[in-house]
Structures are given as C-alpha cells and as structure tokens.
Amino acid sequence: MNQSVIKALKLLDLFTENTKELTLKEIARKADLPKPTAYRLLSSLESMNFLYKIKESEHDSRYRLGIKLLELGQLVRDQLELRKIALPYMESLANEIQEAVHLVIPHQQMAVYIEKVDSKKAIRLDTRIGKSSSLLIGSGPKLLLAHLPEEEQAQVIGEGVDYLKLYDELCTIREQGYAYSIGEQDPDTTGISYPIFDFHQHVVGALTVSGLSHYFTGNNLQKIKKETLNTAFEISSKLGFKEIHDSYSKPNL
Missing domain, CATH: 3.30.450.40 (GAF domain)
Structure with a gap:
C-alpha cells in the first residue's frame, strides 16, 4: 500500500467532534511526524479540498476539515x-x-x-x-x-x-x-x-x-x-x- 496516502488519511482522523481545528505544530506532534513531512501531507489534502487552511503566521497555520468531506x-x-x-x-x-x-x-x-x-x-x-x-x-x-x-x-x-x-x-x-x-x-x-x-x-x-x-x-x-x-x-x-x-x-x- 502507498504509505504516503495512508499517512495523509490518518491525519484526517486527528480531527474529532471536540477538536475541530489543529495547527501544523499540533498535527505534526500528534502524528509523530517531522514538521516538513506533515506540511507536505497537509498541502496535498488541502489541494484536494479535504482540508481548509487558515494562515496564522509565517511559521504556523490552522487546519479544519474541508468541503470535500x-x-x-x-x-x-x-x-x-x-x-x-x-x-x-x-x-x-x-x-x-x-x-x-x-x-x-x-x-x-x-x-x-x-x-x-x-x-x-x-x-x-x-x-x-x-x-x-x-x-x-x-x-x-x-x-x-x-x-x-x-x-x-x-x-x-x-x-x-x-x-x-x-x-x-x-x-x-x-x-x-x-x-x-x-x-x-x-x-x-x-x-x-x-x-x-x-x-x-x-x-x-x-x-x-x-x-x-x-x-x-x-x-x-x-x-x-x-x-x-x-x-x-x-x-x-x-x-x-x-x-x-x-x-x-x-x-x-
């Protein structure tokens, strides 16, 4: 199986009823991934409208589940x-x-x-x-x-x-x-x-x-x-x- 696809989809599981938004730092920590890897996976999900990104600063962003879901x-x-x-x-x-x-x-x-x-x-x-x-x-x-x-x-x-x-x-x-x-x-x-x-x-x-x-x-x-x-x-x-x-x-x- 394609491990990158699996890792990306697992990121969606981090969002729950009580956790509707997560920052890049939080996602990387929860998924136990290097920040650049997490960012690459999140960018792919965002491009397909599975996630919606809100820019926080030059160093971090918040993500929410996207309209595609x-x-x-x-x-x-x-x-x-x-x-x-x-x-x-x-x-x-x-x-x-x-x-x-x-x-x-x-x-x-x-x-x-x-x-x-x-x-x-x-x-x-x-x-x-x-x-x-x-x-x-x-x-x-x-x-x-x-x-x-x-x-x-x-x-x-x-x-x-x-x-x-x-x-x-x-x-x-x-x-x-x-x-x-x-x-x-x-x-x-x-x-x-x-x-x-x-x-x-x-x-x-x-x-x-x-x-x-x-x-x-x-x-x-x-x-x-x-x-x-x-x-x-x-x-x-x-x-x-x-x-x-x-x-x-x-x-x-």
Missing part, C-alpha cells in the same frame, strides 16, 4: 438511503423473475453498483457492490448516460467512439423509457434497466435485471420488463416521485 458524506448518505429503500423491492423482484437485480448510480462520470441481489440460478455475473463501470457499456450505465446533460455526455463519450451512433441509442433509451443490452458486459447475457427518479424528477439510479440471454425471450421477456418497470416505479415513489413520467406512462413493453 461534506460532499462525500452527502454522497454516502444518499447511497445508504437509496439502498435501504430499494433493497426489499429488489429482493421481491429477484424472487419473482428469478434473475439477478442490480442498483446502479452515476458518480464522477462512471457507473457504480451500490446494491445487488443474486439470482438463484447457477450463473454468477461479473458484478459486485462497489464495482465501477464505464457509462458506455451495459444497459444500466447507458441508461444513466442517456439522462445526463448533453455537455456531460460529451465529456464521457470523448474521442474514439461513434458519437452519432451512440447519440441515437441514447435518444432511443430516453424515448422508450428503458435500456436493453446483449453481451456488452458478460458474454451470452442480457441486461434490462429502468430509471429510478427522485422527488425532483431527476434520474438518480438504474434498476437493472441481468441474466442469460436465452431466458430473455417471448413471454418471459415481457414479464421481466413489466415487473422491473413496476419495481422501479415503486422505488421512485418511495423517494418522493409523484408525477407520472413518460418513462412510466409509456413504457413500450
């Missing part, structure tokens, strides 16, 4: 709330359709899997809680990408991608209200994803069902789409989503 804390709280609300509905859906169910959210131009309920079938997909994936591959990530502002989409897509072809696909996802992929993340597998909305009508996640492609046909496919759509709407309702959105009123099953 508040942003990360809010992200964790939002994830925990969404996972807590969604999990029982995901379990019910997985039991009903006998396929794996995932909860995916956008974060820093990536798709992150924050919850999963495995299928009882023998297949095990290459997904895990905490996994990050490109927004360009798979039904869940692509659904999230389709609902990003166009300027953010352009940043994610970048160069080396057939932009017009992908743009048409993203338009189709928004129009039909769901995303569908075959063999994009795992061979011989299919994924179907529906959006989860919050009370602002923003897409905050994708409810994704994945399994072997030969199960995603005929009447079984229609059942999977219907049950996943209904479950996504139930989770959205629990998040405060009330107005009927085109994605739900015109699901194109």
Whole structure:
C-alpha cells in the first residue's frame, strides 16, 4: 500500500467532534511526524479540498476539515438511503423473475453498483457492490448516460467512439423509457434497466435485471420488463416521485 496516502488519511482522523481545528505544530506532534513531512501531507489534502487552511503566521497555520468531506458524506448518505429503500423491492423482484437485480448510480462520470441481489440460478455475473463501470457499456450505465446533460455526455463519450451512433441509442433509451443490452458486459447475457427518479424528477439510479440471454425471450421477456418497470416505479415513489413520467406512462413493453 502507498504509505504516503495512508499517512495523509490518518491525519484526517486527528480531527474529532471536540477538536475541530489543529495547527501544523499540533498535527505534526500528534502524528509523530517531522514538521516538513506533515506540511507536505497537509498541502496535498488541502489541494484536494479535504482540508481548509487558515494562515496564522509565517511559521504556523490552522487546519479544519474541508468541503470535500461534506460532499462525500452527502454522497454516502444518499447511497445508504437509496439502498435501504430499494433493497426489499429488489429482493421481491429477484424472487419473482428469478434473475439477478442490480442498483446502479452515476458518480464522477462512471457507473457504480451500490446494491445487488443474486439470482438463484447457477450463473454468477461479473458484478459486485462497489464495482465501477464505464457509462458506455451495459444497459444500466447507458441508461444513466442517456439522462445526463448533453455537455456531460460529451465529456464521457470523448474521442474514439461513434458519437452519432451512440447519440441515437441514447435518444432511443430516453424515448422508450428503458435500456436493453446483449453481451456488452458478460458474454451470452442480457441486461434490462429502468430509471429510478427522485422527488425532483431527476434520474438518480438504474434498476437493472441481468441474466442469460436465452431466458430473455417471448413471454418471459415481457414479464421481466413489466415487473422491473413496476419495481422501479415503486422505488421512485418511495423517494418522493409523484408525477407520472413518460418513462412510466409509456413504457413500450
């Protein structure tokens, strides 16, 4: 492990409910570090907004926890709330359709899997809680990408991608209200994803069902789409989503 990173992160642990500010001298003493080393680590944390520095004099400064930690804390709280609300509905859906169910959210131009309920079938997909994936591959990530502002989409897509072809696909996802992929993340597998909305009508996640492609046909496919759509709407309702959105009123099953 990178010892410099570990040392820097340990400095954050010096701040507590009763110790909201510390000087450079105090931090160096508490961490048992030479003052120049402590200053270098603190400067790195400050540059990333993990710490906020108040200049005391030419020889010392005071530090407080920075805004970045508040942003990360809010992200964790939002994830925990969404996972807590969604999990029982995901379990019910997985039991009903006998396929794996995932909860995916956008974060820093990536798709992150924050919850999963495995299928009882023998297949095990290459997904895990905490996994990050490109927004360009798979039904869940692509659904999230389709609902990003166009300027953010352009940043994610970048160069080396057939932009017009992908743009048409993203338009189709928004129009039909769901995303569908075959063999994009795992061979011989299919994924179907529906959006989860919050009370602002923003897409905050994708409810994704994945399994072997030969199960995603005929009447079984229609059942999977219907049950996943209904479950996504139930989770959205629990998040405060009330107005009927085109994605739900015109699901194109």
